[in-house]
Amino acid sequence: MFQWLAQTAWLIPCYPLVGMLLSTLWFPAITRRTGPRPAGYINAITTFIAFVHAVLALPALLNQPPLYLSAAWLQVAGLDLTVPLEISALTVGAIVLITGLNLLAQIYAVGYLEMDWGWARFYALLALFEAGMCALVLCNSLFFGYMILEILTLGTYLLIGIWFNQSLVVTGARDAFLTKRIGDLFLLMGVLAIYPLAHTWNYDELAQWAQTATVDPKLITLVGLALLAGPMGKCAQFPLHLWLDEAMEGPIPSTILRNSVVVATGAWVLVKLEPVLAMSPFVLNAAIAIGAVTAIGGTLIAIAQIDTKRSLSYLVSAYMGLIFIAVGAQQTDAALLLVLTHAVAMATLVASCGSIILNNITQDLTQLGGLWSRRPITGLSFVVGALGLIALPPLGGFWAMLELADELWTTRPGVVGLLLLINALSAFSVTRTFGLIFAGDVKPMTVRSPENLWAITLPMAMLAGFVLHVPMILNSLSLLPAWATLNKDVALLLTWSSIFGVSLSAVLYVGNYVKKPVQLPWKPLQDLFAYDFYTPRIYRSSVVGSVDIISRITDWVDRYIVDGLVNLVGLSSIFGGEALKYGNSGQTQFYALTIAVGVVLTALWVSWSYIAHLSITTQIVSLLTGN
Numbered sequence: 001m002f003q004w005l006a007q008t009a010w011l012i013p014c015y016p017l018v019g020m021l022l023s024t025l026w027f028p029a030i031t032r033r034t035g036p037r038p039a040g041y042i043n044a045i046t047t048f049i050a051f052v053h054a055v056l057a058l059p060a061l062l063n064q065p066p067l068y069l070s071a072a073w074l075q076v077a078g079l080d081l082t083v084p085l086e087i088s089a090l091t092v093g094a095i096v097l098i099t100g101l102n103l104l105a106q107i108y109a110v111g112y113l114e115m116d117w118g119w120a121r122f123y124a125l126l127a128l129f130e131a132g133m134c135a136l137v138l139c140n141s142l143f144f145g146y147m148i149l150e151i152l153t154l155g156t157y158l159l160i161g162i163w164f165n166q167s168l169v170v171t172g173a174r175d176a177f178l179t180k181r182i183g184d185l186f187l188l189m190g191v192l193a194i195y196p197l198a199h200t201w202n203y204d205e206l207a208q209w210a211q212t213a214t215v216d217p218k219l220i221t222l223v224g225l226a227l228l229a230g231p232m233g234k235c236a237q238f239p240l241h242l243w244l245d246e247a248m249e250g251p252i253p254s255t256i257l258r259n260s261v262v263v264a265t266g267a268w269v270l271v272k273l274e275p276v277l278a279m280s281p282f283v284l285n286a287a288i289a290i291g292a293v294t295a296i297g298g299t300l301i302a303i304a305q306i307d308t309k310r311s312l313s314y315l316v317s318a319y320m321g322l323i324f325i326a327v328g329a330q331q332t333d334a335a336l337l338l339v340l341t342h343a344v345a346m347a348t349l350v351a352s353c354g355s356i357i358l359n360n361i362t363q364d365l366t367q368l369g370g371l372w373s374r375r376p377i378t379g380l381s382f383v384v385g386a387l388g389l390i391a392l393p394p395l396g397g398f399w400a401m402l403e404l405a406d407e408l409w410t411t412r413p414g415v416v417g418l419l420l421l422i423n424a425l426s427a428f429s430v431t432r433t434f435g436l437i438f439a440g441d442v443k444p445m446t447v448r449s450p451e452n453l454w455a456i457t458l459p460m461a462m463l464a465g466f467v468l469h470v471p472m473i474l475n476s477l478s479l480l481p482a483w484a485t486l487n488k489d490v491a492l493l494l495t496w497s498s499i500f501g502v503s504l505s506a507v508l509y510v511g512n513y514v515k516k517p518v519q520l521p522w523k524p525l526q527d528l529f530a531y532d533f534y535t536p537r538i539y540r541s542s543v544v545g546s547v548d549i550i551s552r553i554t555d556w557v558d559r560y561i562v563d564g565l566v567n568l569v570g571l572s573s574i575f576g577g578e579a580l581k582y583g584n585s586g587q588t589q590f591y592a593l594t595i596a597v598g599v600v601l602t603a604l605w606v607s608w609s610y611i612a613h614l615s616i617t618t619q620i621v622s623l624l625t626g627n
Contacts, residue, residue, distance in 0.1 A: 009054065009091075009138070010069060010138060012053055012138075013132075016050060018046055020127035020131070023039040025120075036119035039124070040110060040113075042123075043123040044103065046127070047106060051096065051103050058096060061087065065088075070082050070083065071083045083141060084141050084202050099134070101261055101347055102257060104351075106126060106253070107458065108351060108354070108455065111452060112456060113251065118162060125155055125159045129152065140203050141203070142194070142269075143201040145272075146187060152265060153177065153180050153181070156262070159250055159254045160172055160246070160250040163250075172246035172249035172250070176244075179243035183234065184230060190226030190227035193222075194206070194276065197220075206273075224276065224277050227276065228290075231266035232290060233266070234265055235264075235324070238294040242539070244313045244317060247313075252353075257347075259346050259350050264339045264342075270323070271336060274330060278330055284328045284329075287328030288329065288415065290321070290324055291322060291323070292321065294317050294320070295317075295319070295325070296418070296421065300425065301533070302429045305365075306366050308433065308437070309353070309363055311365070311429065312350060312353065315389075315429060319338065322401075337396075337399065337474075338400045340396070341388065341396035342397070344470060345385045345397060345467055347463050348460065349430070352378050352379075352385060352460055354456075355456050355457070358452060359449050360449055365436040367443055367445045368436060370438075370442035374449045374450065375438070378457075382437070384464040384468060385464060391423045392495065392498040394471050395467065399474060399480055401494055402486075402487070402490060405490045405493075409489075420494065424500055424501035425501065429505075439510040
């Protein structure tokens with residue numbers, strides 16, 4: 001039975017699609033009779049079925065070769081577009097993560113959207129995300145992977161803008177969509193450019209081609225940079241990172257998915273394309289540079305935020321930057337391990353912060369505080385998520401960072417120093433957020449703040465439990481290093497960087513040793529971090545301003561030159577017709593005279609060059625003859 005479930009794992013994306021289609025039946029007429037909840041329950045059931053199918057199929061695929069399937073889609077003019085599928089322990093394990101987090105997010109939404117009537121639309125979009133992500137990990141083709149990413153981009157726009165009667169939500173959805181489209185456009189260029197070189201879009205065949213291919217270095221560099229731009233947008237990397245901050249206007253249940261596994265779709269494609277990117281050392285170095293800039297900048301910006309969601313969203317960009325560093329260093333195993341540990345830890349953090357926001361009706365960190373005694377379950381969940389995110393043993397984040405740093409210890413020691421700095425800043429940031437929410441004195445907004453109802457508290461606690469069990473799962477899969485081979489120097493450096501970040505932040509934000517609010521002594525530096533290095537302003541004054549000026553110039557040219565010429569022809573026709581109508585006498589001889597005059601004038605105009613030439617010839621002859 002388990003073997004049959006493994007062979008039919010390609011059916012898993014179909015389960016949420018069925019739930020999505022059934023949700024569309026809950027249009028307003030039915031919703032008035034039954035309420036919106038049945039649409040959510042149906043999607044939760046289909047997601048649970050998908051999760052069970054993946055969990056039961058995974059044991060049959062462990063330590064087994066991948067199973068490859070294909071489905072013909074289009075074959076015309078020598079172009080063979082066949083959808084290749086890869087069913088392996090890695091892909092099905094990713095599906096377990098996706099469906100499990102989506103199931104918990106849907107249960108969380110039962111409590112979070114209790115008074116909302118848009119259940120059918122919201123749950124249908126969650127199902128679309130689930131189906132798209134499951135199809136993406138199963139799909140073994142760059143071309144069809146790009147198509148799925150485009151569907152997910154549309155889903156991002158619709159899910160962020162779920163509350164379309166709020167102006168900030170609409171603006172956030174639009175900006176997020178347009179920002180991601182920039183990376184998608186370059187990715188499409190790379191997808192189309194790689195096919196004439198490799199004659200395939202299959203990931204495995206691309207990897208084999210990359211090992212022996214001889215391509216012009218400049219050409220493969222340009223193609224690699226184009227392929228790198230797509231994951232940059234999906235993973236919210238600088239300078240395409242602003243969309244994730246705008247996406248925080250959406251509901252918390254969708255944020256749980258977006259900040260954990262949706263941003264990781266770009267990382268998945270990046271890992272798959274690593275053999276192609278490795279053909280150009282410049283592209284690999286560019287990936288490391290982009291990841292380092294985003295990771296350091298993201299953690300510094302997160303530390304200066306007073307909005308709970310923003311403080312977490314910039315950490316997401318920072319950890320996706322670590323994945324870029326791992327891929328640039330050709331450490332794909334470390335990149336995948338980072339995806340797993342970050343997903344479960346960040347989902348726990350978002351769920352716990354969402355529970356606080358729902359009860360306290362604010363996400364301003366300066367208005368929160370003193371919630372440790374009132375919200376112990378939420379506080380413990382936040383602590384577990386924070387410790388699972390940073391490199392503090394024995395939780396998962398430590399082993400993922402150790403995997404990456406250990407490989408770079410001898411080859412790129414400078415990058416290891418960056419990892420230590422990023423980890424210390426991340427530890428400082430999450431401890432700061434904890435201190436502002438749970439420590440300190442009780443504020444007016446936190447006087448009454450009991451634990452939430454079970455639909456919110458249960459998924460949050462289950463996520464925290466999963467974070468605690470990640471090391472056991474990794475150990476059962478033989479993914480943890482043995483004690484004898486453990487690089488103890490790197491492990492100690494990572495541990496001490498975490499302790500340093502946590503301790504320094506605890507002194508400033510948890511204890512009462514420093515006056516609140518804590519600010520840097522130099523205000524311009526404080527504003528630089530708080531306002532995202534002024535990136536939005538730079539965008540408005542450069543990209544947006546340039547587009548605005550070009551649009552105005554184009555509008556003027558279209559209005560006064562193009563339309564002016566057309567209007568001139570029209571007005572000339574009107575005035576000409578009005579003038580000619582007064583010359584219509586109705587007499588035949590007058591029309592004949594008019595035609596004759598026209599013929600004579602036309603003949604003179606046509607023969608004018610001949611007459612002029614004849615006149616010049618006559619003058620020359622007269623001069624020669626002396627007459």
